[in-house]
Amino acid sequence: MGSSLGRHVHEKVETDTTSGDLQAIRDLHQSTDSKKQPSLLAHIAARAAGKAQLEILDWVFSEGFRVAPGSLNNEFYHQACYAQSLAVWKTLVKNGLDLNGHHSEVVGDALSLAAYYGNVEIARFLLENGQDPNEAWGGYDDLEPGVAALAGKKPSVEILWLMLQHGWRQGRSAAHIAAAELGNMEALELLVEHGADLEEASGWWTNSYKGQREPVMYLLGKGANVHFRDEMGRSILWAAKQGGNEEVVELVKLAGLEDE
Structure with a gap:
């Protein structure tokens, strides 16, 4: 993003967003060639999101900055997530971010990222403002929010x-599987009581392999299938x-499996 803006512009944006100097940012934007202004605005927006500079964020939206719906790997969205700032998300929602x-x-x-960092307030705000769980x-490691909340x-x-x-x-x-593997009985019971799919049996292999007595006993009591075999x-x-x-x-033997 903004690679055509030049090193000097990048450095100035970095300096001015770090210090929260909105006037300097506005002056830079105004003095930039109109054809480059959209790219500059997007670059400023990303840096402001990452540094939680709320006044600058409000300004970029007032200048027409928007993130295209359905974006994937957008730098602005990355920076907003990395900031782990409730105030940033409040500002973005106020300005219409989907x-x-x-x-x-x-x-x-x-x-998913809020769950990974255990940031309850951000997770609550996102859910209360329409994010569909x-x-x-998850990202590159498929750590969806349920698993992230337990293994993060x-x-x-x-x-x-x-x-x-x-x-x-x-x-x-796989959140209930993660809960069982980690021996987190509070989470396991919550998830099972609210409809976790016990036919998602691959977790049995891991829980038994790790010698997790209490989760195994609990899942047996809930009728989980003991006859699961892995791909091997x-x-x-x-x-x-x-x-x-x-x-x-x-x-496991008492549940009906013969010795092998």
Whole structure:
């Protein structure tokens, strides 16, 4: 973005957005060739979003800056996500940004990243202002928000609860599998009680393999299928033996699997 603007312009934008000097930014924009102004405005917007400079953000929108609906890997959206600033999202929503209209192969979307960092206030704001938890998806590692809320920097069951309150159907989410693998019984029980798909059985292999007694016992009690085999034909009993927890092995045997 803005590669034709020149090094001097890039450096000035960086300096002036860092210091929040709106007047300098306006002067720069006004003195720039009109054909380059849209590119400059987009560059300013991205830098202002990343640095949480709200006054400059309001100004770029007043000058006609918009992010095209359905954008993928847009630099402005990246910077807004990276800022992890509730104030930035409030400013963007106030200026008409469609929260469901943008995604990134790097960060996924705003909700996924907020979940990864355990930022409850941002997640709540996004959900309350229309971001659909069923349309959210992860970035390069497919860490969708349900899983991100459990396996991210700051695990948060509260974010899972907020998503459920705002219509999250779980779909083919692996969040309950992540909860079981991590031994997070509070999250596992919440997700199962709100409709997690126990036929999404691939998690059994991991939970048994890691010797997670309590999650395995809970899932057995909920009627999860013990006859699942992975793509290599390995059973849950095999995984339990690999996990080395004899209690888990006995639980699986008692559920109906014969020794192998």
